Amino acid sequence: MRKKELDLVFTPEVAFDAALLEHEILKSARVNPDDIKYVHRVKRSIDARGRQVLVRVRADIYLDTPPADVISPTYTYPDVSKAKQIIIVGAGPAGLFAALRCIELGLKPVVLERGKDVRSRRRDLAAINKEHKVNPDSNYCFGEGGAGTYSDGKLYTRSKKRGDLQRILQILVQHGATPDILFDAHPHIGTNKLPKIIEAIRETVREAGGEVHFDKRVSDFILEDEEMRGVVSADGQTYLGESVILATGHSARDIFELLHEKGITIEAKPFAMGVRVEHQQSLIDSIQYKCEDRGPYLPASSYALVHQTHYKGRQRGIFSFCMCPGGFIVPSATAPGEVVVNGMSPSRRDSRFSNSGIVVAIELEDMELEKYGPLAGLRMQQALEQKACEMAGNTQAAPAQLLKDFTERRVSKQLLDTSYQPGLVSMDMNEVFSEDMAYRLREGFKAFGSKMRGYLTNEAQIVGVESRTSSPVRIPRDRDTLEHTQIKRFYPCGEGAGYAGGIVSAAMDGERCAEMAAVKAGVSIR
CATH class of the missing domain: 3.30.1660 (Dodecin subunit-like)
Known part of the structure; x- marks a missing residue:
């Protein structure tokens, strides 16, 4: 060659x-x-x-014909309508890619999603933004495509050893994503384009004989002799299969509580919480590109920041998370009485705002493990989200403060324009967080202001709270078989189980779990 x-x-x-x-x-x-x-x-x-x-x-x-894997391949999906069934709980990236891989391996996926299909889901998102109404089963976290559907659609990962990154990108291109994602160092799709891609994947599953069901929240598991045989949905229907892949995402708290209630082992795990910081995109561009106008060719710029803080003998990292250039802050609560924020961007990243999570690492020793056991991190999340909601007036309006005012502990007399549609309420954000978290956030922003001159300014504001960075629970599994350490034929998967941190890593983990479920079902994998 x-x-x-x-x-x-x-x-x-x-x-x-x-x-x-x-x-x-x-x-x-x-x-x-x-x-x-x-x-x-x-x-x-x-x-x-x-x-x-x-x-x-x-x-x-x-100068010769290239290898087949260089030219983007087209993946084929056989008819599996009469094949052995694998039950997949959750239609986010992990669940959908697990379904596609099952089909490739000759198994029939039955996907159960608690939320609505991607089009119907939009009405519930509008209700959160305009009417402050949160549907616990259909919101920015739950519904077809999971939290990733209405996000920036970032497609890079540090978990390249866990699967075939290029294969994931090629499948997305096959279902409608721009081929540029195969080429860009930091590819993204955009929240305006992701829904159609998700719909296309769902239709691939159905055309091959698989099943995808919406409004099917799982309320119980069917166990026989320490093996998982199926699930029961909230409307009383039973779904049986060779195995169950659990891909419910990081916000399915009822699933964590159900597992704990049934004596199925789960563990508390470190995660992170903090705020969203919102700047004008033009300011971030001027800092990063060192020019006043990035012009028509350069994309909206992003940043990645990290700092180590020390408070009462404990060192904790504070870092940027899910930076969304040219994006929007969105409400991501999954129940009434809580305020949660997240970020998303359209494909063109052409909003005049940029936003990023700035979060503090929460370690096991920061949690009340003796009181809450493996649900300690989850209870910590809930407490912060509920406090933020109460302090901001018990709607989806979010507490906020000008950035420099926060570091200098001054209540902001007036807030800036924002991309956050439910609205902001000015308050001292130091009062929303515990003393140690507030201190670490202040010190982190000061350090970031030194690293990026112009970043620490009252032309920016913080919006709270960013608390769903990752799952506060890990569902343990065998390193080799990927089965739960206690229950056979049960495959905890993706972000919700603690084994992924974004669209691509969740998709790769979904594929791996599908492969292990196939082996269990007697399928030989080359």
């Missing part, structure tokens, strides 16, 4: 213009154009370290 590997540097004007980029790559190859069989764009990444922003591009020029 004859191949030329190119590492190139372009201006944004070239790198983000498809035709110009192709032309420059071919020119840089310095070979006869007639000899080129295929141009594979491997990676595109922004380098903003210097005075001028550059874009680094890696490309492979094939």
Whole structure:
């Protein structure tokens, strides 16, 4: 195989213009154009370290026919309508990719989602924003596609050893995502495009003979001799299968409580809580790109920040989480009487606001384990969310404060415009958090202001509370079989079980659990 590997540097004007980029790559190859069989764009990444922003591009020029895995493959799904059944609880990334993998392996997935399909779900999201009404089964966390559907759609992960990242991206492209996600160093889809992709995946499952059911909240498990045989939905229907894959996401508190009640082992796990900080996107662009106007080619800029804080002998990290350039802050409560915020971005990231979670690490020793046992982190989340709701007036309006005012402990006389539709209530956010969390947040913002000049300003504001960064519970499983350590044929999966931290890692974990369930069902995997 004859191949030329190119590492190139372009201006944004070239790198983000498809035709110009192709032309420059071919020119840089310095070979006869007639000899080129295929141009594979491997990676595109922004380098903003210097005075001028550059874009680094890696490309492979094939002078022979490239391997099949270089050209994006099309995955095929056989008819599994009469095959053995695998019950999958949850239709988020973990559940949907588990379903697709089951089909590839000749098994019939039966997916049960407590919320509504992606289109019907929109009405409940509008009710949260406009009427402050929270449907416990249909909201920004629950419904087809899970929390990832109405998010930024970030598609990068540090968990590349856990599965085939490129395969996940290729399946998303097959279902309607832009091919650029195969090429960009930090790909994303956008909340405006994700719903159609989720719908396409659901139709693939159904066309292959699988089942996807909505408004099917699981209320009980069916156990026989320490093996999971199926589940019961809240409307009394029973679903039996070879195994159960539990992919309910990090906010399915009733599932954690059900497991605990039935004596099925769960564990408290570290997580993080804090706030959303909202800046003007133009300010973040000017800091990161070192220019007043990023122009029509550069995307909205992002940042990643981390700092170690010390309080009464305990060191804890404070860090940015789920940064959403050109995005919106959204209400993510899953029950009345609580306020939770999260972030999302459209595909163009063209909002005038940027927002990011800024959160403090919560370790096991910070929790009341003796009082609440494995649910200690969950109770800590609930207490903060309920306090925020009460202090802000018992609606979905969120407590907020200008950023510099927060660090200097001044109540803000007036707040800024915001992307958060339910509205903001000015208060001293130091009173929302415990003394140690408030201290760590203040120290973290001061440190971030030193790292990014202009970041710590009253032209920004914090909005609370960001408490659903990850599951506060881990459902333990065997390292090799991925089965629960106590219950066989039961596969805790994805973010809710404590084994993923985003769309891609959850999807990869869903595939792995499907493979292990297939082995248990007697399927040979190559």
